[in-house]
Amino acid sequence: MGLLSMREVRLRFGGIVALDNVSLEVDEGRIVGLIGPNGAGKTTAFNVITRLYRPDEGEVEFDGKSLLRTPPYRIVKHGIARTFQNVEVFPTMTVLENVLVGAHASSRFEPEHRVRTRAEETLELVGLRALAERPAVGLPFGTLKRVELARALASQPRLLLLDEPAGGLNHEEVEELGGFIRRLRDELKLTVLLVEHHMSLVMKVSDWVHVLNFGRTIASGTPAEVQRDPTVIEAYLGGEIDAPAA
Numbered sequence: 130m131g132l133l134s135m136r137e138v139r140l141r142f143g144g145i146v147a148l149d150n151v152s153l154e155v156d157e158g159r160i161v162g163l164i165g166p167n168g169a170g171k172t173t174a175f176n177v178i179t180r181l182y183r184p185d186e187g188e189v190e191f192d193g194k195s196l197l198r199t200p201p202y203r204i205v206k207h208g209i210a211r212t213f214q215n216v217e218v219f220p221t222m223t224v225l226e227n228v229l230v231g232a233h234a235s236s237r238f239e240p241e242h243r244v245r246t247r248a249e250e251t252l253e254l255v256g257l258r259a260l261a262e263r264p265a266v267g268l269p270f271g272t273l274k275r276v277e278l279a280r281a282l283a284s285q286p287r288l289l290l291l292d293e294p295a296g297g298l299n300h301e302e303v304e305e306l307g308g309f310i311r312r313l314r315d316e317l318k319l320t321v322l323l324v325e326h327h328m329s330l331v332m333k334v335s336d337w338v339h340v341l342n343f344g345r346t347i348a349s350g351t352p353a354e355v356q357r358d359p360t361v362i363e364a365y366l367g368g369e370i371d372a373p374a375a
């Protein structure tokens with residue numbers, strides 16, 4: 130059974146069915162890509178998993194337990210952390226303070242100096258140690274994405290939800306991000322659910338890819354299977370694949 134399991138989840142906003150009977154399994158230790166055109170329901174799925182939204186129907190389980198009665202602020206204690214499509218950092222706080230927010234989320238009975246060390250080590254991991262004392266406000270978008278990533282990692286999650294982490298990054302940074310996501314899985318044993326439009330990145334790093342369109346699952350399979358699925362090509366990929374998966 131998956132570490133994360135969404136079963137027959139439905140969520141509508143007025144006349145829009147944002148998630149229409151979506152079932153999605155994420156096995157422990159895997160990187161799962163979640164792709165689809167704009168408005169397909171990808172971010173909504175993250176918001177349902179993190180309980181910002183409550184589904185109208187269906188079940189969401191993490192490690193075999195339902196999350197539906199868990200308030201959003203407790204999700205991180207279960208071992209789920211996320212980043213946001215549009216970057217949500219605390220602007221007036223320093224880079225380190227932002228990451229300390231994540232570090233404190235998993236710091237029960239841990240002395241403050243240890244929490245701080247963990248936050249600093251996480252900054253080191255994402256290459257931001259030198260900016261620790263800088264206020265977040267005014268930093269470039271790509272740097273803020275790293276701050277968010279560090280904040281998520283500092284909470285020591287088992288499952289990391291990344292919402293378009295490559296958005297706004299240049300080619301080299303995207304390559305680096307791909308290697309970084311793999312390291313998180315291989316070295317930190319993290320499970321990753323990755324929403325991304327950057328197809329070469331998704332197809333390269335994912336073990337499994339789930340495709341949504343208008344709130345419905347239209348395909349689910351290995352990167353190779355999904356890339357040659359006619360429904361996926363028609364709905365989404367078209368000529369967008371910039372590099373075939375190895």
Ligand SMILES: Nc1ncnc2c1ncn2[C@@H]1O[C@H](COP(=O)(O)OP(=O)(O)O)[C@@H](O)[C@H]1O
Binds near residue numbers: 145165167168170
């Ligand atoms: N809070 C909300 N209120 C109303 N409609 C929403 C809300 N959140 C998402 N939606 C709608 O749900 C659909 C899916 O959106 P979203 O999950 O953001 O798509 P994606 O992340 O795949 O681009 C869209 O039609 C969007 O407008």
Ligand SMILES: [Mg+2]
Binds near residue numbers: 171172214
């Ligand atoms: Mg989105």
